[in-house]
Amino acid sequence: MALDKNFLWGGATAANQVEGGVLEGGRKLSNIDLLPYGEDRKAVGLGELEMLEWQEDYYYPAQEAIDMYHRYMEDIQLFAEMGFKVYRMSLSWSRIFPNGDELEPNEAGLVFYEEIFKELRKHKIEPLVTIAHFDVPIHLVKEYGGWKNRQLIDFYTRYAETVLKRYQGLVKYWLTINEINILLHQPFVGGGIVFKEGDNKEEIKYQAAHHQLVASALVTKIAHEVDSENQVGCMLAGGSHYPYTCRPEDYQEAIRRDREGYFFIDVQARGKYPNYALKKFEQEKLNIQMAVEDTEILAAAPVDFVTFSYYCSRTVSAHSEDYEQATGNIFASIKNDNLASTEWGWQIDPLGLRNSLNQLYDRYQKPLFIVENGLGAIDTPDENGYVEDDYRIDYLKKHIEAFKAAVEIDGVELMGYTTWGCIDLISASTGQMSKRYGMIYVDRQDDGSGTLKRSKKKSFDWYRQVIASNGEVL
Ligand code: BG6
Numbered sequence: 001m002a003l004d005k006n007f008l009w010g011g012a013t014a015a016n017q018v019e020g021g022v023l024e025g026g027r028k029l030s031n032i033d034l035l036p037y038g039e040d041r042k043a044v045g046l047g048e049l050e051m052l053e054w055q056e057d058y059y060y061p062a063q064e065a066i067d068m069y070h071r072y073m074e075d076i077q078l079f080a081e082m083g084f085k086v087y088r089m090s091l092s093w094s095r096i097f098p099n100g101d102e103l104e105p106n107e108a109g110l111v112f113y114e115e116i117f118k119e120l121r122k123h124k125i126e127p128l129v130t131i132a133h134f135d136v137p138i139h140l141v142k143e144y145g146g147w148k149n150r151q152l153i154d155f156y157t158r159y160a161e162t163v164l165k166r167y168q169g170l171v172k173y174w175l176t177i178n179e180i181n182i183l184l185h186q187p188f189v190g191g192g193i194v195f196k197e198g199d200n201k202e203e204i205k206y207q208a209a210h211h212q213l214v215a216s217a218l219v220t221k222i223a224h225e226v227d228s229e230n231q232v233g234c235m236l237a238g239g240s241h242y243p244y245t246c247r248p249e250d251y252q253e254a255i256r257r258d259r260e261g262y263f264f265i266d267v268q269a270r271g272k273y274p275n276y277a278l279k280k281f282e283q284e285k286l287n288i289q290m291a292v293e294d295t296e297i298l299a300a301a302p303v304d305f306v307t308f309s310y311y312c313s314r315t316v317s318a319h320s321e322d323y324e325q326a327t328g329n330i331f332a333s334i335k336n337d338n339l340a341s342t343e344w345g346w347q348i349d350p351l352g353l354r355n356s357l358n359q360l361y362d363r364y365q366k367p368l369f370i371v372e373n374g375l376g377a378i379d380t381p382d383e384n385g386y387v388e389d390d391y392r393i394d395y396l397k398k399h400i401e402a403f404k405a406a407v408e409i410d411g412v413e414l415m416g417y418t419t420w421g422c423i424d425l426i427s428a429s430t431g432q433m434s435k436r437y438g439m440i441y442v443d444r445q446d447d448g449s450g451t452l453k454r455s456k457k458k459s460f461d462w463y464r465q466v467i468a469s470n471g472e473v474l
Contacts, residue, residue: 002408002470008126008415009467011079011422011439012088012372014133014178016062018425019092021069025108028098029054029138031146031192033062037431037446045429047188047195052142059448061431066424066442067452072116074454075423078440080123082460083467087125088371088418089116090133090178093159100137100155101144105162113163117170127171128371128418130235131160131219133178134428136192146192147183147208150289153215160219164226172229175307175371176216179237180268181261183209185330189428203286213267214294220268221301231304233369234268236261237331238308240356242315244334249318257316262363269306269364271299305415306364309372310399313339313352330429344376344435350398357406357414367413373399374420376427376435385441385455392439392459397474404471419463423454439463 016032023029034051035041036058043049054060068075079087093100095109120127136146144151164174183190184205191208195201216234223230241257243250259276266274272295281288314333317323323334328345339347353373360368375395379387396419406412421437424444433444439459444450465473 003404003414005470007470008086008128008369008417009471010084010086010088010125010128010416010418011082012128012418012420013068013423013425014090014130014428015092015095016065016090016133016135016426017421017428018066018068018423020062020064020067022063024069025095025112026098026106027092027095027109030092030094031136031138031141031188032134033060034138035060035062035189035431037061041431045186045189047193050194052138052194061426061433061448064448065426066444069112071452071454073119075440076116076119076123076125078454078456078460079125079422082422082439082464084123084125084422085467086128086173086416086418087120088128088130090130090135091163093132093135094137096163097137097155097159098139100140100159103158105159110162110166114167114170117167121170126173128173128175128369128416129163129167129171130175130178131163132156132176134182134189138192141192141194146188146194147211148191148193148204150211150291153211153218156215157218157222161222161226164219164223164230168227172227172231174223174230174232175235176219176232176268176303177212178235179309180209180212180216180235180264181237182330183212184260200286202284203288206281206286206288209264210288210290210294213264214297216268216303217271217298217301220303221297224301233305233307234265234303235371236265236306236308238310238356238360239313239331239352240359242313242336244315244317244320244323247318250316253316253318253320257314258359265306265360265364267298268303269366271302273298303366305367305369306360307369307371308356308360309420310353310356310370311373311420312347313349313355342376343378344430346376348375348395350402353399354402354406354410357403357412358410361410361412367415369415370403370417372418372420374437376421376437378434379424379436379441379457381441381443381455385443385453387441387457389457389459392457393462396459396463400466400471400474
């Protein structure tokens with residue numbers, strides 16, 4: 001068994017991290033545009049510091065990002081040169097429904113993405129489209145409280161139905177919500193939620209999760225009705241948990257932590273709540289409001305395929321606080337001394353990718369798709385913008401070897417692989433440009449300076465030959 005000849009090789013980005021143009025073409029602000037650069041970014045992401053307008057004294061990297069809004073033709077040309085078969089991108093919700101609760105969409109926003117899809121198709125690149133990637137129109141946050149409000153189901157469904165119908169024939173691979181489990185860890189980023197004093201945070205997060213799960217199922221159903229060719233996936237912030245020791249209680253903690261993420265995918269892939277989640281609600285007295293029809297909605301439309309991001313594994317113990325922590329990850333993890341770390345403290349574990357693929361395939365028996373994987377690193381370009389990024393090539397090569405083994409030796413069904421940030425973009429967690437993932441260098445710095453000029457790194461040609469050889473030449 002080798003990689004299928006139609007294996008989907010490509011790269012991935014998200015609207016808020018590349019587009020900029022946040023007030024152009026009728027677009028309005030969304031939650032993610034209001035994440036400032038600097039030390040307050042984390043508190044805003046956690047929903048613990050309210051930031052619902054731009055404020056002087058702050059710099060907002062998403063405002064211009066890498067200006068793909070004006071430069072997508074050039075960028076797609078470069079993706080085509082690398083031989084991309086697929087390009088994973090997201091739509092900005094507030095470009096299409098600027099406030100989120102309008103009845104009619106913003107035509108300029110729809111046209112913008114239509115042009116992108118046509119351009120991709122011209123180059124025989126299949127779009128893989130995330131409908132919401134950390135993105136809620138700010139009006140829905142201010143007036144409705146984000147996803148904790150059940151009305152968001154209707155607003156999101158209207159938005160999704162609009163794009164599904166409009167792009168019929170141009171797009172067939174859809175993801176409903178990016179890294180849906182991030183909602184539990186970064187509620188403002190994942191759900192546009194800002195907490196007030198005295199809030200039961202756990203209850204609010206799981207209530208919002210319920211709304212997203214129902215909305216995702218409704219949209220999966222609509223997608224199939226609009227076009228039977230459509231394939232819809234869910235998306236997990238992946239990376240399994242290792243027990244720090246072979247003490248049974250450490251293993252139990254690893255299972256518990258895995259389930260925090262699997263909970264979402266269990267519902268989306270199997271169409272019903274897993275018992276362990278219902279028991280959790282009961283034991284922790286979380287009063288999650290569910291409408292009578294929700295059970296049927298969830299059961300009616302499980303996803304067609306399961307996608308995930310993979311950057312690292314995580315290590316946990318029943319006594320995690322006793323050990324040195326790995327830095328830099330939004331998921332708490334003990335530092336695993338068996339693994340090297342990136343400059344941002346993310347632990348590098350290619351075999352962990354093979355393990356994750358096996359766990360997910362065993363669990364769901366659905367085709368998988370690795371929709372994010374890559375190395376955030378500091379690049380030093382020469383005067384022509386060329387970067388000798390052997391470290392990035394090494395990271396990607398080892399991860400590709402790992403997923404090939406999962407396919408060829410373990411028999412996992414894998415549809416494709418999109419490297420994260422195929423072009424340098426803004427880091428979601430830090431807002432930095434200096435945490436670069438791309439094979440294309442973008443001359444833009446952390447403070448917003450730079451020409452925005454694009455140039456090819458060494459990894460550009462390397463990835464081109466990987467794709468051309470269908471993963472044989474690494
Ligand atoms: C995932 C997100 O969490 O990881 C991306 O879906 C994000 O939006 C990526 O950019 C890498 O994380 P970071 O924080 O290094 O940008």
